Amino acid sequence: MIQKNNLAQKLILGYGSRIAIQFIQVVASIVVARVAGPTVLGTVAFGLAFVSIFEFIADLGIGTAHLKLVSEGQDMGTCISTYSVLKMITTFLYFIVVFGLYLIQKLVFNVQFESTAHEYVIIILLVTVTINQLLRIPKATFAGKTEQAKQSIPEFVRILIYQIFRIIIVLLGYKAVALALGNLAATILVIPLVLYLFKDYPRAKFDWQLALRYLKISLPLIVIEMSAKVMHHIDKLALQHFADSEQLGYYTAGYRIGGIVFMMETSVGIIFLPLFSKAAADGNFQYIKTTTEKFERFCFLIVMPVVIFLSLYSDIIIKLFLGSQYVPSIPIMAVINLAMFVMVLNIPYSSVITGMGFFRLAAFLSLINLILFVSLIYIFPNPDIVGLGAVGAAYAILFSSVFSGISHRFFAKQKCSILDLTKNIKFMLFGIINVIAFYFIYKYFSLMYGIHFKIVFVPLYFGITYLVLFFLGWITKEDVYNMKELINMRKLGSYIKNEMRNKSGHDTEL
Numbered sequence: 001m002i003q004k005n006n007l008a009q010k011l012i013l014g015y016g017s018r019i020a021i022q023f024i025q026v027v028a029s030i031v032v033a034r035v036a037g038p039t040v041l042g043t044v045a046f047g048l049a050f051v052s053i054f055e056f057i058a059d060l061g062i063g064t065a066h067l068k069l070v071s072e073g074q075d076m077g078t079c080i081s082t083y084s085v086l087k088m089i090t091t092f093l094y095f096i097v098v099f100g101l102y103l104i105q106k107l108v109f110n111v112q113f114e115s116t117a118h119e120y121v122i123i124i125l126l127v128t129v130t131i132n133q134l135l136r137i138p139k140a141t142f143a144g145k146t147e148q149a150k151q152s153i154p155e156f157v158r159i160l161i162y163q164i165f166r167i168i169i170v171l172l173g174y175k176a177v178a179l180a181l182g183n184l185a186a187t188i189l190v191i192p193l194v195l196y197l198f199k200d201y202p203r204a205k206f207d208w209q210l211a212l213r214y215l216k217i218s219l220p221l222i223v224i225e226m227s228a229k230v231m232h233h234i235d236k237l238a239l240q241h242f243a244d245s246e247q248l249g250y251y252t253a254g255y256r257i258g259g260i261v262f263m264m265e266t267s268v269g270i271i272f273l274p275l276f277s278k279a280a281a282d283g284n285f286q287y288i289k290t291t292t293e294k295f296e297r298f299c300f301l302i303v304m305p306v307v308i309f310l311s312l313y314s315d316i317i318i319k320l321f322l323g324s325q326y327v328p329s330i331p332i333m334a335v336i337n338l339a340m341f342v343m344v345l346n347i348p349y350s351s352v353i354t355g356m357g358f359f360r361l362a363a364f365l366s367l368i369n370l371i372l373f374v375s376l377i378y379i380f381p382n383p384d385i386v387g388l389g390a391v392g393a394a395y396a397i398l399f400s401s402v403f404s405g406i407s408h409r410f411f412a413k414q415k416c417s418i419l420d421l422t423k424n425i426k427f428m429l430f431g432i433i434n435v436i437a438f439y440f441i442y443k444y445f446s447l448m449y450g451i452h453f454k455i456v457f458v459p460l461y462f463g464i465t466y467l468v469l470f471f472l473g474w475i476t477k478e479d480v481y482n483m484k485e486l487i488n489m490r491k492l493g494s495y496i497k498n499e500m501r502n503k504s505g506h507d508t509e510l
Contacts, residue, residue, distance in 0.1 A: 021159045028163035029256045030321045032179070035170040038249025038326070043114075043176040045252040046245060047121030049236035051098050051129050056229040058094035058133040061221025062086050063140045064354070065214045070144025071278050077204035079144075084137050085206050086214060091133045098126055114245060117176045124180035131187050138198035154194045162186035223363035224354075227370040231400070235393040238377045243389060251390035253322055254314075254332030276348075276355030288355075289418045292348040299345055300427030301475060305465050308435045311337040312442050312461070316454055328390065335394035338435075342401040349405070349412040349419075356415055365407050373400040427474070434465060 033041060066083040070076065102122060105111045113119050142150040165182030239248045279287040310317065311334040318330045353362045376399060379385050380392025388395065413419050438461060445453045469475045 021156055024163045028166045031167050032170050033253050033322050039245045040176050041252045042245030042248035043117055044179050045236050045248055046240045047125050049233040050122050051126045053229055053233040054098050056225035057097055058091045059225050060090050061218030061225055062214050063136055064221050065217035066140045067144040077202035078207045078210055081204045082207050082210045087137050095130050120177045121180045124184055128184045128187050135194055138194050150197050154190050158186050158190040161189055220359035220363035224366045227366035231373050235377055238381055242381050247390055250328040251332055253326050254329035255336050276351045280356040285416055285418045293423055295348055296424045304431050307337050307341040309461055312438055331391045332394045335398055339398035339401050342405055346405040346408055349408040352412040352416050358415055369400055369404045372403055
């Protein structure tokens with residue numbers, strides 16, 4: 001059985017594994033960036049954005065519907081078989097649409113890509129993404145059962161293999177096309193592990209009535225999926241259009257190193273949705289309130305100081321790891337860090353809306369935010385308007401994230417009145433004051449004392465920040481205890497062992 005107190009282990013495993021993945025990716029990206037240069041990074045980023053911006057077609061909301069139905073306790077075998085058929089249909093449709101658009105652009109409209117390498121990368125990554133979409137069948141089932149180990153371990157293995165391939169490929173002198181092939185090879189190699197973890201799950205016949213339920217739930221989710229994919233990739237396509245692969249490479253480098261917090265959004269979001277869905281179905285709104293407040297408190301006390309430090313220290317981080325040729329990536333990393341943190345803070349409130357079944361409202365909010373984001377992406381990087389380039393794309397992400405947070409909080413409070421939006425506002429104000437104060441301190445004393453102050457700044461920042469929190473009485477014994485629980489390797493190991501032994505997923509108690 002998975003008990004309630006395993007939520008901490010699920011969160012730390014989900015985020016911890018993604019931190020490990022991000023660390024491995026950053027190390028590999030440093031090697032690739034230094035050896036191959038920003039143009040190669042930009043080429044791969046463009047190819048991935050081209051095929052991924054339409055990735056919502058491969059899902060059309062049925063993945064979230066599957067997660068919700070499984071978490072509510074529907075017959076597992078029937079859900080898996082019905083979802084598998086629907087997923088294969090949508091994935092095939094996705095492949096046809098993207099490949100068709102590629103051919104139309106090239107042969108009908110005669111719009112040429114920057115190089116033939118761009119074309120090869122698109123085709124290879126299209127096959128890679130298609131395979132990954134089919135692997136979502138077991139992964140979505142694991143998510144519906146909140147089986148974090150089964151989600152995290154295969155992805156960790158895939159990323160590890162791919163990053164090793166990336167380093168070997170660039171050291172041997174190969175470029176973007178070979179990097180795309182390395183991604184495809186890593187995806188293929190992890191298939192046996194995913195199938196092994198999924199082999200004991202029950203199967204049944206395709207159920208038309210259940211399929212109609214999937215479609216009914218998924219209809220408003222299509223807008224959510226589309227908005228998320230477009231927002232995640234259109235910035236790369238816009239930069240390629242307004243600039244070139246080199247500028248996109250600077251953006252990708254800053255985004256990659258500054259995107260550690262984004263891993264938390266992915267891992268936590270996929271846990272909160274089934275938990276809140278089950279709690280709402282049981283009428284346990286107090287659980288939603290308590291979990292949201294604890295998560296926010298953890299973010300403000302533990303994650304926020306690290307995020308602010310990474311943004312302030314971005315000049316040292318970029319120059320140290322990527323070299324002086326990536327100086328344009330410094331402000332990108334600083335802004336992206338803050339934007340990603342805002343996204344993380346938004347997770348519980350968006351999960352409240354979807355978990356309680358208000359998918360049309362979630363779709364409406366996603367569409368409004370998409371319109372705002374696309375407008376900002378057109379205005380900020382555009383050399384004919386604001387002309388901020390890659391930094392402008394980062395600001396577009398930050399502003400749209402703030403808007404999304406405000407709108408989701410407002411409607412989450414309306415739908416779940418027990419939520420308290422003011423309880424942790426003091427931490428938010430502290431963060432704003434903290435980042436402004438230390439920004440001027442860092443800039444002023446760095447000009448006066450140079451690298452000597454920048455070295456001292458590390459313990460100075462964290463020391464002052466946590467001393468102030470301690471003297472304000474905002475850090476309690478419970479916070480210290482919760483941190484010890486999060487890093488309790490014995491409990492984490494026990495949770496992973498128990499989940500991996502239970503291959504059929506019959507541990508539904510939360």
